[in-house]
Amino acid sequence: PFKNPPFSVVYNKGHGDCGGKEGEPPSKAESCTDDTRLVFKFQACPDVPGTEAAVEELECLGTWKESSNHYLVGRLHHKIATTDEERYRCFVYHRPESHFYEVAQSGEATCSGMVSPVDGSRTFKLTRETTHNRCKFPQWVTQHTHWRSLDYSHSFHFSHKNASLRITSRSVDSKTEIKLVCHQIINQKQHNVARIVVHVVSGCDNGYRCMTFYRRDNHVIQMQQSVMYNDPSEAGSCANDEMSPSNTITMITAGMPVGRCPLEGRRSTVT
The missing domain is CATH 2.40.128 (Lipocalin)
Incomplete structure (x- = not known):
């Protein structure tokens, strides 16, 4: 549901935002050939505990809406996740602006307790980047x-x-x-x-x-x-x-x- 990547990413694992301040390495979310996938390229912030450089692919399995919140069930592919309990996660997301998403991720393979896009085991702020000039092939x-x-x-x-x-x-x-x-x-x-x-x-x-x-x-x-x-x-x-x-x-x-x-x-x- 996160349309027209790439996005710049600010993420938080409970110890502060990483990527939102000047001088901090930028994290990104980029498209895949398969439109059901999005690849996150996280960077580590030396001054923020718990942050680390990592690459994770998010595979979208289903979405729905409850009240004002949108939900997504996805499967994460990365080197640390080796079991289904580690791969499957629930996400709550909200788009307050056309180019901006707020996203919260569950810490376990469940949607229980996920009620806000700013409260989760890990939260994201996705801002769409404008990287392509509008040109056409001859x-x-x-x-x-x-x-x-x-x-x-x-x-x-x-x-x-x-x-x-x-x-x-x-x-x-x-x-x-x-x-x-x-x-x-x-x-x-x-x-x-x-x-x-x-x-x-x-x-x-x-x-x-x-x-x-x-x-x-x-x-x-x-x-x-x-x-x-x-x-x-x-x-x-x-x-x-x-x-x-x-x-x-x-x-x-x-x-x-x-x-x-x-x-x-x-x-x-x-x-």
Whole structure:
């Protein structure tokens, strides 16, 4: 129910807020490819007892409303939780402003005694961050919303607003999805080449990549991408040598028309 992450997080385990003061390390809550999950990346505050650096995934299992409070039953995934009693938790949340949530977490696998979003074993204040510039992929890329790789192992779907891309990879026994959102257009040369910084969500890993698109034909484009960066400015300064030909993916449209072969006539070959 915590829509449009990422969020900055201030959390409290009973000994004071961590993350709300200047100079304290920021904690974050970021999106996952699966919309039912949210990943929390907590930082430790040296002056606040009980705080520690940790990564926890919250899987939403159900929500409901009682009076003015909203409830959520979730399953936490982290290295310390090894039993169902440690994984399942109840949450009470409230959204006093469109970009802000107050959340309280139970200390045990029960909702008994949970009546306030500011009173729990652990409480959170989630404030939505504005991190993505509003850019769009080039029109010559999104004129076809569906593309696929030559070997059909990857499919590419651009949103109707041309701002996001979903890549689905299939193998014999698995399927994975990656979400990309246009963050910044670095440069665009006429209608043939475009270099773009995108925000990437793969599983519950978040980061930034530099991507270059090449228009080869109306129904053929090629894409190269850099390694993952934590900061968009690092992705924006990616060098040409990072975009090696080995990282090139050739993409074709689902229904390619038949074209005239440029090599007309009868020819012999020499081997």
